[in-house]
Amino acid sequence: MTALTQETLAALPEEVAVPAYDRSGLTAGIVHVGVGGFHRAHQAMYLDRLMNEGKAHDWAICGVGVLPGDARMRDALAAQDGLYTLVLKHPDGSREARVIGSITEFLLAPDDPEAVIEKMADPAVRIVSLTVTEGGYNIHPVTGEFDADAPAIRADLEPGAVPSTVFALVTEALRRRRTRGVAPFTVMSCDNIQGNGDVARRSFTAFARLADPDLAAWMEDAVAFPNSMVDRITPVTTDEDRASVAGRFGVRDTWPVTCEPFTQWVLEDRFAAGRPPLEEAGVQVVADVEPYELMKLRLLNAGHQALGYFGHLMGHRYVHEAATDPALARFVLDYMDIEATPTLRPVPGVDLDLYKRTLIERFANPEVRDTLARLCAESSDRIPKWVLPVVREQLARGGEVTRAAAVVASWARYAEGVDESGEPITIVDRLRDRLTVIAKTQRERPTAFIDNRELFGDLAGDERFVEPYLRALESLHERGARATVRALAGMPA
Secondary structure, three states: OEEOOOOOHHHOOOOEEOOOOOHHHOOEEEEEEOOOHHHHHOHHHHHHHHHHOOOOOOOEEEEEEOOHHHHHHHHHHHHOOOOEEEEEEOOOOOEEEEEEOOEEEEEEOOOOHHHHHHHHHOOOOOEEEEOOOHHHHOEOOOOOOEOOOOHHHHHHOOOOOOOOOHHHHHHHHHHHHHHHOOOOOEEEEOOOOOOHHHHHHHHHHHHHHHHOHHHHHHHHHHOOOOOEEEEOOOOOOOHHHHHHHHHHHOEEOOOOEEEOOOOEEEEEOOOOOOOOOHHHHOOEEEOOOHHHHHHHHHHHHHHHHHHHHHHHHOOOOEHHHHHOOHHHHHHHHHHHHHHHHHHOOOOOOOOHHHHHHHHHHHHOOOOOOOEHHHHHOOHHHHHHHHOHHHHHHHHHOOOOOHHHHHHHHHHHHHOOOEOOOOOEOOOOOOOHHHHHHHHOOOOOOOOOOOOOHHHHOOHHHOHHHHHHHHHHHHHHHHOOHHHHHHHHOOOOO
């Protein structure tokens, strides 16, 4: 067994690909906030590809954690010189392992915010990228405005406050660059949000406007916030994954990453200070990302929500189990075909029918072992961004919303916190306590969940949505998830 470090790379088994470049010659051109599994399976992997081709050696990544819990990632990467194993899990059970070397440093903001700010202010850094989750942009789900009253934001705006949020850290770094005559970096969101660059622009400039209106005006004019669409199913790393990497490849890696073989990154070509030649690593660099991001958010991401709650209530625990359930797969495809697809624009170079069926095949990959619990987490951030836009656009055009309303009903039933066997459901959501209390009243007051205007706006006042929602919720309570899904899929009970 070989512990993964820079010194042991040459001793790794031949079947494990290792960096073909001299990592000592890399310099950080990117600071990335939110180093998790997805970032390491996606953006860091694309840069590693370029580096293996002798390119982008001045675009290495300095990771940044803004939460105390990010100390775990800091320690794992520090022990392995920033290296980790990326394992592709093919449906036939085969594995591909590669050691990724594009992350060269990691800073933890709670320990040393000054070091993080100065790193971002370094002229060598030309991109600050983000995977801070759908809820990390501090945008109110209904108003779409930056929440200036959030306690962490108020604390960062106090005179003399030590920056703690990503907004304060980035804004202060940009202020210093401006003062020193250094060109601004690009802020590049890699989160699953429609118009993620536009959302980032709105959030960061809103914070800056509260702190320094003159700086905010400069940021509006000088800082680039490109939109992007990112895609690769990347489950949370488990002890089983660690044991598999050790057993199959003889590598002791404290935090490997496993993912599906498929990967996609569509990126708007809008940068303030240059970028790596990402198109040479397989990234689609385009003028307009929106058709691609709508396709992904409303088909893949919303499709995951359609699988998740129903699948759990039906007794499944893994995504591949739910995706190979004939009734559930039929329901998800019908949602995609009948309700989501009409809200999409033409997607250049993409056969949507093939894309949708490929999604079901990707979901059904038994080797990935993605959990339904992961899909059902943070629903209050995801449903309003992925499912409700389909509902609203379909209502606006007079289209059908039966299946999307049923997805919302399945979330409401799941949020009760108890499954059909009386077993507790572990709810992972920033609004968990509030939503569970509401959900437990809905047998007596069926619209209680959707009456929450913070999440649903005025949808509870539109009978075209309320009627199929209540029908699905009543069926879930009276007949159970399996019978409800079979009815929605047009199958006999």
